[in-house]
Amino acid sequence: xxxxxxxxxxxxxxxxxxxxxxxxxxxxxxxxxxxxxxxxxxxxxxxxxxxxxxxxxxxxxxxxxxxxxxxxxxxxxxxxxxxxxxxxxxxxxxxxxxxxxxxxxxxxxxxxxxxxxxxxxxxxxxxxxxxxxxxxxxxxxxxxxxxxxxxxxxxxxxxxxxxxxxxxxxxxxxxxxxxxxxxxxxxxxxxxxxxxxxxxxxxxxxxxxxxxxxxxxxxxxxxxxxxxxxxxxxxxxxxxxxxxxxxxxxxxxxxxxxxxxxxxxxxxxxxxxxxxxxxxxxxxxxxxxxxxxxxxxxxxxxxxxxxxxxxxxxxxxxxxxxxxxxxxxxxxxxxxxxxxxxxxxxxxxxxxxxxxxxxxxxxxxxxxxxxxxxxxxxxxxxxxxxxxxxxxxxxxxxxxxxxxxxxxxxxxxxxxxxxxxxxxxxxxxxxxxxxxxxxxxxxxxxxxxxxxxxxxxxxxxxxxxxxxxxxxxxxxxxxxxxxxxxxxxxxxxxxxxxxxxxxxxxxxxxxxxxxxxxxxxxxxxxxxxxxxxxxxxxxxxxxxxxxxxxxxxxxxxxxxxxxxxxxxxxxxxxxxxxxxxxxxxxxxxxxxxxxxxxxxxxxxxxxxxxxxxxxxxxxxxxxxxxxxxxxxxxxxxxxxxxxxxxxxxxxxxxxxxxxxxxxxxxxxxxxxxxxxxxxxxxxxxxxxxxxxxxxxxxxxxxxxxxxxxxxxxxxxxxxxxxxxxxxxxxxxxxxxxxxxxxxxxxx
Numbered sequence: 001x002x003x004x005x006x007x008x009x010x011x012x013x014x015x016x017x018x019x020x021x022x023x024x025x026x027x028x029x030x031x032x033x034x035x036x037x038x039x040x041x042x043x044x045x046x047x048x049x050x051x052x053x054x055x056x057x058x059x060x061x062x063x064x065x066x067x068x069x070x071x072x073x074x075x076x077x078x079x080x081x082x083x084x085x086x087x088x089x090x091x092x093x094x095x096x097x098x099x100x101x102x103x104x105x106x107x108x109x110x111x112x113x114x115x116x117x118x119x120x121x122x123x124x125x126x127x128x129x130x131x132x133x134x135x136x137x138x139x140x141x142x143x144x145x146x147x148x149x150x151x152x153x154x155x156x157x158x159x160x161x162x163x164x165x166x167x168x169x170x171x172x173x174x175x176x177x178x179x180x181x182x183x184x185x186x187x188x189x190x191x192x193x194x195x196x197x198x199x200x201x202x203x204x205x206x207x208x209x210x211x212x213x214x215x216x217x218x219x220x221x222x223x224x225x226x227x228x229x230x231x232x233x234x235x236x237x238x239x240x241x242x243x244x245x246x247x248x249x250x251x252x253x254x255x256x257x258x259x260x261x262x263x264x265x266x267x268x269x270x271x272x273x274x275x276x277x278x279x280x281x282x283x284x285x286x287x288x289x290x291x292x293x294x295x296x297x298x299x300x301x302x303x304x305x306x307x308x309x310x311x312x313x314x315x316x317x318x319x320x321x322x323x324x325x326x327x328x329x330x331x332x333x334x335x336x337x338x339x340x341x342x343x344x345x346x347x348x349x350x351x352x353x354x355x356x357x358x359x360x361x362x363x364x365x366x367x368x369x370x371x372x373x374x375x376x377x378x379x380x381x382x383x384x385x386x387x388x389x390x391x392x393x394x395x396x397x398x399x400x401x402x403x404x405x406x407x408x409x410x411x412x413x414x415x416x417x418x419x420x421x422x423x424x425x426x427x428x429x430x431x432x433x434x435x436x437x438x439x440x441x442x443x444x445x446x447x448x449x450x451x452x453x454x455x456x457x458x459x460x461x462x463x464x465x466x467x468x469x470x471x472x473x474x475x476x477x478x479x480x481x482x483x484x485x486x487x488x489x490x491x492x493x494x495x496x497x498x499x500x501x502x503x504x505x506x507x508x509x510x511x512x513x514x515x516x517x518x519x520x521x522x523x524x525x526x527x528x529x530x531x532x533x534x535x536x537x538x539x540x541x542x543x544x545x546x547x548x549x550x551x552x553x554x555x556x557x558x559x560x561x562x563x564x565x566x567x568x569x570x571x572x573x574x575x576x577x578x579x580x581x582x583x584x585x586x587x588x589x590x591x592x593x594x595x596x597x598x599x600x601x602x603x604x605x606x607x608x609x610x611x612x613x614x615x616x617x618x619x620x621x622x623x624x625x626x627x628x629x630x631x632x633x634x635x636x637x638x639x640x641x642x643x644x645x646x647x648x649x650x651x652x653x654x655x656x657x658x659x660x661x662x663x664x665x666x667x668x669x670x671x672x673x674x675x676x677x678x679x680x681x682x683x684x685x686x687x688x689x690x691x692x693x694x695x696x697x698x699x700x701x702x703x704x705x706x707x708x709x710x711x712x713x714x715x716x717x718x719x720x721x722x723x724x725x726x727x728x729x730x731x732x733x734x735x736x737x738x739x740x741x742x743x744x745x746x747x
Contacts, residue, residue: 004085008068011051031180036159040184041302042254043223046161069132077103121153133162165299188220198229248323271324272339276314283346382520384560386417405434406441419603421458456490463609485514485523505534506721529568570596679706
């Protein structure tokens, strides 16, 4: 017969630092399922909690059996000898286990299990607590325990405490609603419980700041709180600086020493990662089955926690990570830099720029970090992810940014996207003094060209005079670049505030085209909104409404509805609604105006003066009861821009949009000859005039004459403006048949 030590059959005595946890005791009391699983990493307080609960339960009705399992119980005979010894005081009629060496699965299934279940089913309800289930690894022992849990009679409850997430049969029982789980998240100490735990420290309770730091380092892990708390009080330090060795010793003996060599090496090498996925782990370990190892360690080492930022990913518990960092530095002094390098390259391939830059910096590879930022910043800014680019620049060494003209331009463009032209201008001044001033930055442009566009945008945000005189000096290698689109927006805005709305619309139409080609959402939203203002101020409300909706739809698609680039569209929408006689239109106008004002004033610069002045004029047209929702600008703000706005604001203030009767009739399709209509459709496509002539089988001079006639009849002076005007008037109806008509449809 097997002899079971008496101490294994009773709950352990409470530790010196003991805090009752009523919320968890209530959770155990109210669990109605026959199987309760308490699963958490070592040192989480599982045994202390269950012992406290078992003593209270025993004091009420004396129906608790306790077995503390250890490595010696890892056979069916030893396991059931212990369970029967724990249960016999409550059920004296239990069967006697077979003698040592006589245990067989046949005898278990045919004899012992039926008699055991029958005896347990007779009498009062009882609870069996099995503490240390993770020490049970023998397949036969686990199988017969599964048989027992699956067939528990009514009134009998089993409570399993384990460091590992349990396997069969618990998942199947959980699917049938027969398992209640108490996991690591629930066992984690709350800040209030941590304060109670450390209040009885020999040196007195720690201060609030020290308590916060202790809690951050341990994440509510009971063993870490106790160890670090004692180290703090015994050292008398003002902050928890000791105890790291004690925590390392505890995790070494309770976690790391129980792993295989491969598992331990895996944990060490992945300690450089902030997020553990199969791909990132493979990058730093080279293991072909990194995913399998990760899942297994997450199950058995519950100090690998699910990541809050990515489903299926994990992270190291802070206490474990600190220990692993120390071990890696001791065992592989030069290994950390190589691991960070491997991680950085993998993240760069995955276009995870933030993580790539962080690892390049930690590897000490400043050029790699700089190159990663230069590869990714333009697309990020185009999509409105200004905060990401600012974060990348902040992660680089400050000297690396200031000494590189390309990065200075990136910083300037980031400041412009945040609405801070003063900071942008300072960065541009720094860039001009750097040797890399003649280098390239972004999509096909030099630093000089990029800086010229950036300075034009600075003037644009300040509401100053003309921007670049032409866009040809910034287009770079491709006509469809973000740089050209930015330059065109600056030019179009300057023309708009000079009252030259038709010329402004031509520039802004080209900016929309280029922004589409470069996928530059910020430019697209701003250009469409400014085009809407052009149409509104020119007395074309229907066209303005269409452009406003396009601008706001593009902003909503990228989550940019609060960005200052939406202000032109919001202001135009407010003006259009003020002209609308529909019920509730004025309230909607006030809401749109308030949104534009918030977007403008939220910038560092405080908003573009012309747009603020325009907002003030539109606000002055609101009914008196709605004016408080969109404050009027101060007099000095409105008076600061008359030379830029010319008479536009005064006209809008006094008369609003031009009355419909005063507007010239739009051109009609019948105003053009059949040949001119064919030429107009051809202008929508990418063909040159020479190619159009060849396609239509006419001379180039004939094409040029007809193009001039189209421009004159539409009142335009360029190809893009003619196409835009014709579309506004509904004159373009492309049909099948020719290459230029197909290109028109594609356009």
